[in-house]
Amino acid sequence: MAFALLSKSQLRPVICALLCISLFSDHYDVLRRASALGINYGQVGNNLPSPPQVVQLLTSLRISKVRIYDVNPQVLSAFANTGIELIVTVPDDLVPGMAASASQALQWLTAGVRPYFPATRVTGIAVGNEVFTGDDEQLKASLVPAMRNLHAALAQLGMDPYVRVSTANSLAVLATSYPPSQGVFTQQAAPYMAQLLRFLAETSSPFWINAYPYFAYKDDPTKVSLDYALSNPYHVGAVDPYTRLQYTSMLYAQVDAVTFAAARLGYGNVAVHVSETGWPSKGDANEAGATVENARQYNRNLLMRQVSGEGTPLRPRLRLEVYLFALFNEDMKPGPTSERNYGLYQPDMSMVYNVGLNQLSTTSAASLSSLATSPASRRVSTSTNS
Template sequence: MKGQYCFFSILAMGLLLGFLIAGVESIGVCYGRDGNNLPSPSEVIDLYKSNNIRGIRLYDANNDALQALRGSNIPVIIDVPNSDVSSLASDSSAATTWVQNNIQAFSQDVSFRYIAVGNELIPSSQAQDILPAMQNVQNALQSAGLQGNIKVSTAVSFGVVGTSYPPSSGAFSSDAVNTLQPIVSFLASNGAPLLANVYPYFSYVGDTADISIEYALFTSPGTVVTDPNSHLNYQNLFDALMDALYSALEGVGGSGVAVVVSESGWPSDGGTAATSQNAQTYVSNLINHVGQGTPKRPGSIEAYIFAMFDENQKQPQGTENHFGLFTPDKQPKYSISF
C-alpha cells in the first residue's frame, strides 16, 4: 500500500480525530523531526490544531515549535535529549539554565505536562545519570515555582520488563531494576507517572508463532489469555503489556505510580505486517480503547501515538521510517474509521 493515499481530506481526518479524541482527552501524537522533508514547526502545530489533536510530545526543546504552541492549550511532553542528560546530572546550574530557557520562558502560555529526562536510556551507560538529572530538573522547577504543574519523569522502552507473562508476574529485568527502583521512588514521592513506550507491534513481530495478529491489533473476538494467578482475561496484547508493567512497578514499590504511554503505534510499511490497513486498525482501536484502561487498572490511560510523520532520516532505515499518521506534505496516510 506504499504511496496509496486515502480518500479522506485533511478536514475529514480532523473531524474524525476530533470525534474520537473528544471522548478521550488523553490521546496525543508524538512530533519527531528526524527527516529532511518535513513541514516547518509552525505548520506542524497548525496541523495539530486543525485536527484537534490534544497532546504533543517534543523530543527536544525546539524554539519554533514552542513559539507556535503558545496559546494553543495543547498539553506538552518535552524531552531532555539523551545527549544532555549527563550534563544536567552533573551540574545543577545546567539544569536550572535548561528549565529557564525552555520551560520558564514559555510557561505562561504553553501547557507543559511532563518533562521526559532521556528516552529509552535504561539500560545503558548513561542510566546512572537519569535520576540525578531528574532531581536537578525538579529542583529547578521548584525554584521557578512550577513544580506543581509539571511532572518530571523519564521514558523507558518496554524492554525494561524482563518478565511479562503472565501479566501478574511482570517484573523488571535484572539489568534495569537497580536503576528503576530509586527512579520509581522519586516518581511516587512527586506524584509523577512513568513514561513508557509500549508497542504491541514489536512484541508481535518478535513472536509471531505464539502471538496472533488479531491479539496485537485489538481485533480478537474474545478472551485470548486468562492470567492463571489473577484470573483476569485479556482480549488484546496492549492490555497484557500494560498490566505486566503495572505488576513490575508494584514489585519495586510503585503500586501508586501511573503509566503514561509516551509512544505507541504501528508502521504502514517496511516490515512484517507493516501495512496501511494494519496501521489504521491499530491506531483507531488504540484511540477507542485507552478510555477504559486495562483489566488490572480500569480507567483512562493517557497515550501518545507515534508519530505525526514518516521520518526519512530515522535510523536504522526500515520499519522505523513508516510510523507517521501524515505524509510530509501534510496529507493523512490513511483514514481512521468509526
C-alpha cells in the same frame, strides 16, 4: 530475572494492594475522562511542514497532547496559546551534566522552557529516552539525579505544580511481561527502577513506557496472535491464570505487567502511561505485519478504546493515557524501512491512512460506533507472550 516469580498465595497481597489503590483512586479518576490520547511529533525529516502548519493540523484534529524530542524554540513558540499540552525532552548527552550540577539543570530550564511558559502549556519533561536499556552505565547512574535537579529547578521557578518530570522506558526493562501478573524488572534494571519509582512517587509523576506490540508480532508471527497484537476487541484474547483477568490487547497487558513490576518494588500506586506506541505502515521483507491495513487497525483500535474511556483490566476505570507514534513519516530516520513509516500523515499532511481522527474531531463520542473495526476472526494463538 530480578526476582523469583510469585506463587498464587504470594501474589494475592500484591493483587489486593493494586486493586485497593485502583478503587481508592476512582473518585478522582472520573475527572480524567478528558481525552487521554496524545501523539508524538518527531522532526527527523527534511521535508516536514512548518511548526505553525503542524499546530493547525493538530488543532483541526482536536488533539490536545503532544510529545516532542527537544525544546525547539520554533515549535515551542508555535504552540503558544493553543491549550495543547506539551511534553518536551532533555537529550541523553545533557543528562550527566544535569546530574553533576544543579545549575546546569536550572540553566537548561531557564533558557529552553521558561521563556515560553505558561503561554506554551508544557506539562511534562522527559529526561533522556530508554536510558536503562542502553549500554552507557554513567548515563544510567546519572538519570535520576538529573531528574531530581531538574525538579528542584522547576520548584525554584515556581513551575513544579504544573510540570511533571519523568523518563520514557523501553519495555525491555521487564524480564517477564506475560502473564501480566508476573511482570518483573530485569536484574540489571531493578536497582535503577527502585530509584526512579521513588522519585516518581514523591513527585506524583507517571512512569512512561514505550510499548510496541508490533515488535512481538514481527519477531514471531507464527505464535503471536495478530488480533491480540492489534488490540482487536472482538476476540478471545488471553487470560492471566493468576488474576483471571482477560486481556484482548497486548498493549494493555504490557502496561499491567509494568504496574505489577512496580508493585513488587513497593510502588503500585505510580501511574503507568504509554509514551510511545504505534505500528508501521511499511517495512522490509523480513518485517512481518508492517502494512497499511494493520497500522490503521492498530491505531484505530486504540482510538476507539480512548473514546470508550477504557482502562486496563487491572485498572478498568482509569483510562490509559497513550501517545501514538507518530504524527508524520520521517524520511531521515536510520534503520529498517519501518522506522520511516510510523506516521499517520505524510510530510505534505495527507493521510497515510484514515484512523478516524477526522471523524472524532467533528463527531460526538456517542455516534462514533461507525468507526469501530469490523469483528476480527476469533483465532487465539497458543502463545501470546509479549
